[in-house]
Every structure is written in structure tokens, then in C-alpha cells.
Amino acid sequence: MARYSVVTDKESLEVVEEFILEQLNLTKGTISEIKSIDSVGSEVLKAAQAVIDAVIRLCKEYYQVINWEFSGTELEKNENVMECEQACIMNHVMNITTVTVEKLFELGILAANDGGSLVTILNVSWKGLVNLLHLSKGKLPLKVKVADIVVTLISLVNGSLKCAAESWLSPKETISVIEARRIFVPIKFYLINAVKISSLYPCQAYTVYRHLALCVLMISTFKLSVSNEKLMKNVSEVMAELLEKTSLDLLSSLLNSTDVKQEQKYELVNWLFFDDCWSDAVKENQVSKCRLTSLDEIFSVSCETLPKSSVLVLGQVATFSSFLRYPSDLEDDVKLMIARKLDWFLNSIIDEEVYSPILVSQIPLLYVSGKTVELTWEPMFSALLQALKTFMIVVSSTSAWEEFGSFLVKNFLHPHFLCSEIIMELWCFLVRHAELELVNGVIVELCFPLNLLSKNMRSIAKEKIISDYFGFIDSFDDKLLTVSSSEFGLPVFALSASLRSLQVTISDMDMKTLKFLVTVICGYRNSVDKLKKNVCCKLLSQTLGIISSLRHLYESAEMEEVILELHNLFVSGPAASDTLLNQCKPGLTLFLAGLSNTLMSESDTCPKSTAVWELYHMVLRERHWAFVHLSIAAFGYFAARTSCNQLWRFMPQDAALSYDLVSGTDASEDRFMSEFKAFLEKERALPAVITTSIEQQRLLLEEGLVLKQMVRKILNINSDAARCDKIEIDDENQSNKRRKLPDGINKGVELLQDGLKVINDSLTKWQPNHTDSAELRERFMTHFSMLENVISHLQVLSGSG
Template structure:
């Protein structure tokens, strides 16, 4: 078509001009023509303008001005008919993008001084124009996605790729760009937004053939790769490129979700996930380093601000994991390690003085998102069962300590993650629940570790401690999976195998679960379990085992009592009936009472019988105790006293004729006068009787109390003031006894006051932490109730609480009273305390280590006994061996008789067949017996 005369004249003039400035002025006039509306003429103008844009970078401002003018004119035709003009526009924009990349590199190589001249300023104006114009062009393309042809699609692909390269380079160099840096950054980000929008439009609306689809996919692939690179740059910028960070990673996730099937095979999505995970860990590491030197608490809002980028990375990683689980599986170790680090970090923060708010912020802000990462893998239909098993096996396998941002074992993180899995089990599939059920034993094994032991007892979670949280979540898990036979079998096995777990914390968890199960199960199940436990109780009963807290008898009794305290009255009655039916076996009964058998849970009639039996046995023992003809060496010596001592807090016996004090005085005398071999049984009786008196306050008003106090003074403290070390095992109950003396009336210079001074002196001098604690507690109880003046007389100069162990200072009276006040304040505060003191975690770690070593030793002994039992050849008693030998001799005699019978020709045809058959069977049987005996010799 013929070009307008005015336009043709301008074009000819431009071609004829050799002066850049003249060309620039003439080109600007093209943009002023208002009568060029024909699309073909517009296409000719754009094609002509493209030829005027030189490929080489300019050496002065004039060329930049020319290019700027070209862009201004081209922009006026941006909204022309896309089918005719777009390809010319794209060619121009592509050429401009390539030129700008070259020119920017050359410009930024110059010295800083040159960046203030006219050429520098003009170039970056051109760069901004190119970015802005290209953004507008992308917007136009997105509005007309259905009009695209194969040729145009190829041009769009080239244009987008070059434009993305320009935007990326501009962002990378933005810190070097003076004055125009913020504008260039903003314009570059607008390019990215436009590219993402264009890809979205093509994916949703364009009807393309296969070749054209390839071009669209190439554009999307290029966009994702550039966005990933820019996202990495923004992540490493230390917070200076927050908008770019948000834009780039959200764009990556959006495009990968849109082009899910096609890009999954062309882009390494696992590497993208890995990058996000790495940035999350890096941000946490930075936070840990920042907070390591804090001298004041951090606010929860400040913690959230610091955790915000971590959450951003995790959210985008979770979106990719949910859409590409197969690719995520290839890096599942990195994903799950990040989760463990987050959960461990939360507990670590909670244990620090100034970081408890940060721990709360992490729990609210990051923990749910991190758990979602794992659930996205475990709930994926695209992952096979063995893949999920592999993830869980790796998660709950031994872990080394990590030094990423703190030196702490990941065991507590593993525990926290397991608890979260149990809590979220309603959201998991049955195949995953089954694998979790199989790992319940792992949970117990991890609780034995000292670092976990201390954390589970000391670390608070909302409304409860971590220990209670563990129990609660297992109960939740049990309820959720109760309808699945296969999973429930795993839970039953877990509960049965660990009913007598050697570690007290694990045992408490198991028993709490048994109580929960029996409380909510049908009554027949509870009755059946109790009957079986009572049968074991009977089989293991002995006097020695009743007094040994670690014996199987006491363990069974402990389990029964814990179940009874949280179940029905009928079960308690059933256990008591079992004891009655077994003639009130003292060992069984005392073992149950010493483990806290709930007498008050019995029905009224049964409780009355139980208390009456306690009183009757006790009074009978008191009446017989002074009988010299009685054999004090009886196996069950003192059983009624042990029974009443164990039940004294539940069974109040107020008989006025009670002779408990006399019993105690007599026991003291017998202890002093008996042989060394018999002293131990009187010590046990002495301790238990002290316990009875301390729980029955009415006995303190007895007239014989003063005599008893003097006897105790004489027993525990010799005339030289030296204590008897054999009596140490009685001191806990002695402390309880002297504490109760605070309710007595005292007079100054009374012998019982002097006796009490000396007893308290002895107790307060104890250095063992447990006895020292009991002594100070007793003194506190006594001090709060007594009317005695001059309490300082009760405190020895060298009381344990008087020493300053840290600085090695000598004992001091003033220090005792100061520390005593601190102790009482702590006791009062313990009622409402929600967290551990600074030194308590360290104490718990030490205690956990001791328990761990004890459990490991018990397990080694148990394994050795089992191996010995399996390998041991059981030898038959001599009587059996002798009897079988006689049978062999008898068979020989019979055989000789049969031979003789045959030789004499005696007719025995009537019994021949039956007799010989029986004899043959007998020979076989005896032969087998001989073989069995020989194998054991």
C-alpha cells in the first residue's frame, strides 16, 4: 500500500541525513503525524524505526537520544492492530533489549565520576523507556492471546527471553546504578509481573497447535529459570530486595503450577525446592546468631518479623511439594531435616532466658507450616507406600548433633515431630498411621535419652507441659485408629510389651494409656486385664519382693494401683476380693498398699472390711510384740505395721488404747539389744512406725511422747554427738516425725526441747541433697506451727544450708536464714510455676543420664539372662534319671523273659500280638526319654 506523502517525505529525509541530531528531530516528527491510521503504514513505520536502531553501543549522548526518540514514536502505535503490527514492535523491542544489555555493561565499567555526565543520565532514561515500553507490549500481548500465529509466537519467545535477560541484568547491577537505581529496579520488577501475566494468559486461553505450544512452554521455562535466579539473588540480598523476593518466588510457584505436566520434565524442581529449604535454614541460622548475645528479652512481634522470610520460603516450598511430590521425594532428607531443625530450635529457644517469646512465635508462625511440608509428602497419592516408609524410617533414625546455629541434639526435634504426627493423625491415610503405630516403641527409646528427658519435663507447651502433651496425643491417636484392626494390633502389642518398662517416665506413659483404655473400653476387658495382673501378683509374691521397690511384685502392684485410681469402684473391689480369696496374702497386700492401693475407692462395705482388717492385724501384732516366746524371725515379721504405715493416710485409726508409741520405744530397745544379724528388721519396723505416728497427729498429744523423743535422741545421737550411720534409712520418716512436733506445746529448758534441738541439728547437717531437702522442709513445717522461742537454737552452726558451696565459704548462721527464706519462697512459688529455673534443666539432664545408664544396665542384664535361659540345658532331677534307668533295666529283663519263653516252646499265641505290640511301644517311649535326658547332661 502506498505510504502517505508526508510520511514518505520524512522517511526520505531521515535516510538522507548523516547527522544524528537531525535524524532525531525528523523521527520525532513522525510521532506527531495524526493522520497515519492505516495498520500497514504503521507496520512500515515500525519496520523503518527498527532499522534506525544501531546494534553497536554508542560513544556519546546523541545516539542515546536517537534511540530514546525511536521508542517514543513506537509507543504511539502500541495499540494498533496486533495481527499486522505486533511482529514489527517485537522486533524493535528485542533489538532494544539486546542493545541496552550491552550498553549497560559498558557504562557501568566506567569510573564513578563519569556516572554524573549527560550520556550516563540519558542512557538510563533509555533503559527505563525500554523496560516500560516492553511491559506495555507484554500487556497488549496478554489481551489478545487467541490471535497468535506460529511466526509471531517465535518472535514473542525471542522477545520475552531477551527482555528477561535485560531485567535480570538490571536487577543484578542495580546497586551500581546511581540515581536511577530504585526506578530501574521497579521497572524491572514490572517486567517480571507482565511476563508472569502473559504466561498465565497463554496457559488459560490460547488454542495452539503442538508447535505453538512448544513456544509457549519455552517462554514459561525461560521465565521460571530467570525468576529462580532472581529469587536466589533477592534471598541473598539480606532484606534489601523484599519486593523482588516476594515477586520472584511466587511467580515461580504460579508458573510451575500452571504448566505442571510440561515443565516437570524440563526443569529441576527438586533443586528449586532445595533452594527454598536452604534459604529457610539460612534465615534460622541468622536469627540464632543474632540472638546468641541478647541481654534482654525479645518481643514476640520482633520474633515474628525475623521469622517472616522463613515462613515465606516454607509456604512456597510446601506448594511445590504438594504439586510435585515425586520430585520432592528425591530431596526428602533435606526437607525433613529442615523440619527437625525448626522444631528443635523452638525447644532450644524456650529453654533460653530471653528467648521464650521467640519460641512462642515460632510455634505459632512456623511450626504448622513446617508440619504441612511433611504431610504433603505423606498424604500424596503419587508416592508409593515404601517411599512413605522410607521417609518415616529416616525421620526417626539416630541423628547427630547439628551445629547449624546451635549445638543441640535433634532428638527433641524428632520427639516434637512425632508428637505432631500423632496429633495430626486424622489428616493422614491409614497406611501412614500404621507405620506411625509401629514406631511407638521408638518414642519410648527416645525418652530415655537425657536431653529428651530433661526437655519433656521442663519444656512447657500451651496449657500443659510437654510430657502431658505426649500422653494426650497418643490418646488421640488411639481413638482415631481404634476402628482399624491392623493398627490396633500394633497398639495392643506396644502396650503389652512395655507394661513393666524399666524407665519410670516410659512406664508412667504406658500406664496412663492403659488407664485410658480400660476407662473407655467395655467392662469385660478391664476385668480381664485386672484378673491377669492379680494372677501375676500372686505368682511373684514374697516378703523380700514386697519390700523391694524394683521387684516384679512391686511393679505389678504399682500397675494395678495406677489402673484402679483411674477406673471404676468395681475393679477395686475385685482386686480386694482376690486378696481375700487368697487368705490375705501379706506380701501381696502390703505390696499393693505400699504402691498406694486406693482404699477410699472401695465400696463402703468392702472399705469397712479392709480398714477393720488393717486395725485387727495391727492390734494383734502390738499385743504379741512383747511376748518373748514369739519368734521374731518369722518371714512376715512386722507385716501389719508395714501395712498400716502404707495405708495410714487413707485409714484413720483413732483407738484410744493404741500402743504405737510403746511399740516404737520397744522397737528401739530391741534394736539396741539384738544381734547384728537381726538389727535390719528392727530398723525397718522403726522407720515404718515413725511414719505411722507422723500421719496420726492425735498421737503427738500422748503422755509418752516426751519419753519417745528422749529415746530417739539417745538412739540417733550418741553421748559424744556422733550419729549412727546405720540409721540413715530411718531419717526420711524421722524428718516427717519431727515436723509434726510443731503442734505440741513446749516450755523453755524442757528436756524434750533439747532432744528436738539435737534431732534437728542432726537432720540439718545432712549433706545428701535428698535428706537435706527433707530436713529443711520439715524445719519449715515445724517453724510455721511451733510456739518455741529462739528457733536459731534448732539450727547447727554447720547446717548444710549454711554453706556457700560456689565460693567455698564457711558456714554462717545468717546465710542459713537467708537461704531458708529462698527455699520457702521457692516451695510456695512451685505451686503456680509454669517453667523450670535456670539450673533445673541441668539437674534434669544429669538425672536423665543416671536413669538412662540404669535402664541400659537392666536391659543388658535382662538380655544376658534371656540368652542364658535359652542356651542353658535343663537337667532333669536325679530321681527322674534314676527312674528311667530302672525302666531300661526292666525292659531288658522283659526282653530276656520273652526270649526264654520262646526257647521253652510255650504256647502264647492268644496274647502274642497284643503283648509284643505293647512292649514295642514301651521300648520306643523309654528310648525317647533316655535321649531327652542325655541331651541335658
């Protein structure tokens, strides 16, 4: 039929159409019964393939004879006017193509459901269907439900994955690469065809975007779930190789299309990465309910239940990470949408079911460079950081950069430590590699409150912080430790936070800080009340941070007493086993790093040296990954700057990094040095100290839930309870307007200033002649300094300065 011209009379057209329909129905019926005629099955398959090929070739030949100047739109308007020969031909070709597409669709489903024995029919039917849809694109208005075809392909993907998950639920031996590829090659075939059809007809495919998105999330979640199973490593690797990028292309085909409206793209992205991390369902979870997601749960999620379920949250994070890894494949408007979802990304990391695998999981990643394809296993945390850095580089020259920069600034002080770690790593990456002008602009933006203050106001702020701090430690009494107010100890926190940024120096009275630290240590050691101990821990941690910023303190004679007291508290004393002290260890590691400025005799008979060695032994033994990171960073800083020659004395034989990753029981000094060297040389997080177990994952789930609840409390603090006194900013360069205040106020402020001058003159002449007078003068000076700050504020407010 393809060799001859297209018939034009109505009767002949109907006969041809009926003939083609009968041939395709016969082919379908024969294939459906092929198992019952096994003796001639191969011949039947060849004949069926010949029929399918012939029909597809016929449709293609017909497309060559159509006058495309007579558009499909005109055909629809004139479908009852058959006098036009071209109209008849187009209508005939449209009917044949529509029937062929429908029958190829049915044959494709039939071959797919057979379990793989009809590979030839599967291949020719789906490829033929896609080719005909491609030929008809923009030419013939085929009466085919494209959305149904896409949904069916997605159903085939989900069905195959579910069957695989059920068969691999409790494997007794390693799943081979051959077995994994046998399952996933057909799935990739379905996905590729779904991608092609969605790219051709994005508007029709968009109507079922939820099915597409859910399929991608299931694939991502399934891949990560099996990556931790020793017997299923090959499964995860094959999925990364065959399905990860192809499944992402399924979403990109809609997001990058110019036919899909902008608001529709936003709807897809918002549905894919929906904000539910603080939903009521999550709030009801208790630590006791923490558990790991099972494979059968993954495929029980539907489009209707997804927004109410957290089963696929790990897949959502992995999919988002994939978008970050391949930003070059996205149009600029899509990059902007992804950038606006970065806050969602951080919120998802807070979820305990994401927090746990990020810290312990290794995942397979595919790297493509030209013709070279390499698959490597990397810590999930490192992979996420690398994806964020890649996205940062690509969007730096697009409109999405402003959104990314805003994300970095907003989360600079994120309350969750893991999110804070990620943000700080991105900031460091930016400062190291960005242009100087951009870096300077970012610093100015981050420090905007100080830039808005005049030089005089900044001086007042520094003096206020220092005077409040010494006022607090001078009046400190361990009886006040039972005070439950969250503001107790605020001056210590304020100085600890601002000591470096404000370039505050307190050399005139810094010995008081060491005495205060010893007092706090004694207060903790002598306390039996848990609340009192908790307050002491917070003060201790912040004070250790203050001392670590004042390097000259390490050279003082009082430092030895501080070191011995810390040794007694953390190592040798009865309080050493208290878990409350864990919250002080970050501050302790900072303090230990600063000991590089202290001279030590390196003798076994020196109490100070012995105490320092054992303190380092204690922190280097810690096996929690966060403590490992802190302790090795402190030791690295110390080792690079100390004058000590016997560094081996600081390393315990049972240091956490000495153990092998497989058993976690074999310790080796060479292994510690190897890991130590790797840490100092590589810009990446340390791998897990020991092989993770189900129990460890459960513990991290519980830890993640506790941290999430803590972050929720911080974010939900009532603004009224957290309010602070507002000080009007004095900007000498912006406004010199004087405030209209009653004359009496200005006059009173001037009298106070005169009074201050009189008191100051008297204080300079006061020469105490015995101990009591000296102490009184010191206390008087402290309160005078505070009074001076208050009057300075009044002076600014009144505008008389």
C-alpha cells in the same frame, strides 16, 4: 502479546521465545546491579515487577487457548511432528513457561540473598513460580527440576536460621517480637512455597525428603533451645506462632500424598525417627562428658551426619510430639506409622539430653479454636502428655488403635521411671474416659496370666507367695545381707508386688512384718558395709510398701515402735544424712500416707505424733521434683482421711512448695497451700519448684545418663541368668488330658498326699505346753506349709489331682 492470538509459524514462535528470555535476563541483570544505581532504584524495581507480572500473565493467557484434549503425553511422543497446530502451540507454551519458571527461580534466589530490600521482587517471583507450576501440573511436562527448587527454598530457610542464631549467640538485651518477626516472616514465606510445591509434585519432592526432614528438625531444636533463654523468650514464641505448624505441613505434604508409595513413606518416617538410642556412640559417653547443645551445633548437622549425631534428638522428640498434637491432619496410614514409632518416642525420652529439658523446660504452644488463637507456656512434660492423649483419642477409631493399645501393654512395667509415669498417666486417662467394654477388655489382657490359671492354681500361687515370704523373714539373719545374689530378698519383692492384685491377706501372722521391718532398720543402722546397707534399703522400701497395703496394721500397738525407729533412721539418727536412704523414700511416702488410719493425740508430749510430724517435714522439704510429687501426693491422701485437726503441724515452714519460683529463697505458707490446692485439683504434673539454672540442667543431664545406663543394663540382662522355674499352667476349662508318666510317680505322689494328711491330723492335736514347744510348733507349721505347696505342684504335674 497477551491480547493477540498465539502465533503458529515457527519463525514467529522462536522470536517470541527469544524476546521473553531476553526480557527476563535483562530484568535479572538490572536487579543484580540495583545497589549501584540507587538514585533510580525504585523506578527500576517497578519496571522489573511490571516485566515479571507481564510474563506470568502471558503464560496464564496462553494456557487458556490450548486444547487440553491433546495431552502433554501425546506432545512428548510427537515433538518432532510440528504439522499439528495444537502441538506447536503446546510446545511453544511449554518452552515459555519453562524459561519463565527458571528465571523466576533465579530472581527469587537473588532477591532472597539481598537481605530483604527486594521484598516486592521476592514476593512476585516465588508466587509466580508456584502459580505456573500449579497451572502446569498434569498438563505440560515442564523440563524443570522441581527437586532443586525445593532444596533451594530449604537452603534459604536454613541459611536465615543460621544467620539469626549467630547474631543471637550471646544477646545482651531481650530480642523483641518485632526483631524476631523480621527474621521469621521471610522464613515462613519460603516454607509455605516449599509446602505448595511439594504438595503439587510430591514424587519429585520425595527425592530430597532428607533435606526437608532435616530442616524441620533444625527448626524444632532451635525453638526449644532458645525457650530456656530469658532474653530469647520472644524468639521462641514467634517461632511457635509462625513456623511450627508450617514446618510440619512440609512433611505432611509428602506423607499424606497418594502419589508417594507406602514404602517410601515408611522410609521417610524411619529416617526422621531413627532408632539409635543404644548406639555405640551413645554407649561411649560418660557422665563427665554431659553438656548442653549449643546453637551453632544445631546448624552444623548434615543429612549424612544426622544418623550418627544426637544434636537434634530434642528436635526429633518435639517434631514427633507435633505429629501427636495434630493427628487430624494425617491420613490413617500415616497415623499407623506414627503409632508404630511410639516405642521410639519412649526410648528417646530415656536419652539424657531429652530427659533433662522434659523435666525443667517450659515451651510455647499455640492453641487454635475457630478464629481464636492463643499462645501459652506450658511444662514440656505436660505438653507431651497432652499430645499423647490427643493422639489416643483420634486414633481410637482407626486401624492405629491396635498398635497404640499394644504400646500401652508392652510398656506397662517400663524400667525407666519417667516412661513409667507417662504410661501410667495414659492408662489412667483411658480407664477414666473409655467405654466400659474397652476398659474391661484391656484389664483382661493385662491380667491374662492369672486368667489362664485355674482357681486351684491361683490358690496355690497365693499360698506359695505367703509361705515363701514368711519362710524368708523367719530365717532372716543380718549376716546374710552380704550375699551379692540378685535373688536375695525375692520373697519380699514378690509379696510387695502381688499383695493387692492377688488380694492376699496375711492377718494371721502380720505382726511378724512389723518386727521384720524393725530388724531391717536396725540392720541398716548398725552396718558399715555399703553392700549390706544397699540390701537393707531395698528390703526396707518393699516392706514399707507391704505395710501400706495392710491398713489394719496401723492400728496395732507395735506400730508406735515402727514409727519411732523410722524417725530415728530418717530424721534424728546418725544415718539420716545417708544418700542411700533416698531409694527408700518412695516406700516411706506410701507408709506415711497410710498413717491416716492411725490415731494420734496431737500433743507435743506424744513421741509418736512428734515423730510423724517430723517425718512429714523431712519428705515435704525434698526439692527434687520426683520427691515433691510423691510427698505432696502422700500428704494429700493423708489430709483427706485423717482424724487429725491440726494439719499445720505436718507442714514445715521450709517446705519445697513454699518457695517462690523466681528466686527460690522466699518461703510462704500461703504459697504452699496454693500449690497444694492446685495439685489436688489439676490432672497435671507440678511445675518446677524453682527457676532452673544451667547447673541444674547439667545435674539432670548426669542423672539422665545414669538412669539410661541402668535401663540398658536391665534390658540387656542375659535371659539365662534371669530364667525362672516354669510351672505348667493348669487350665481346667481347656484341657483334661492326663500326662503319661510312669506308674511309680503317680503312686508316690498319692503316698505323699496320705502322709500329709497324717501329719496334718497330728498337728491339729499338738498342744504345746511351754514356750519352746510353741516356737517349735510354729516353725514346724511354716515348713509343713512349704512342703504342702511342693506336693500340690507335684500333684498338678502328675495329673492325679
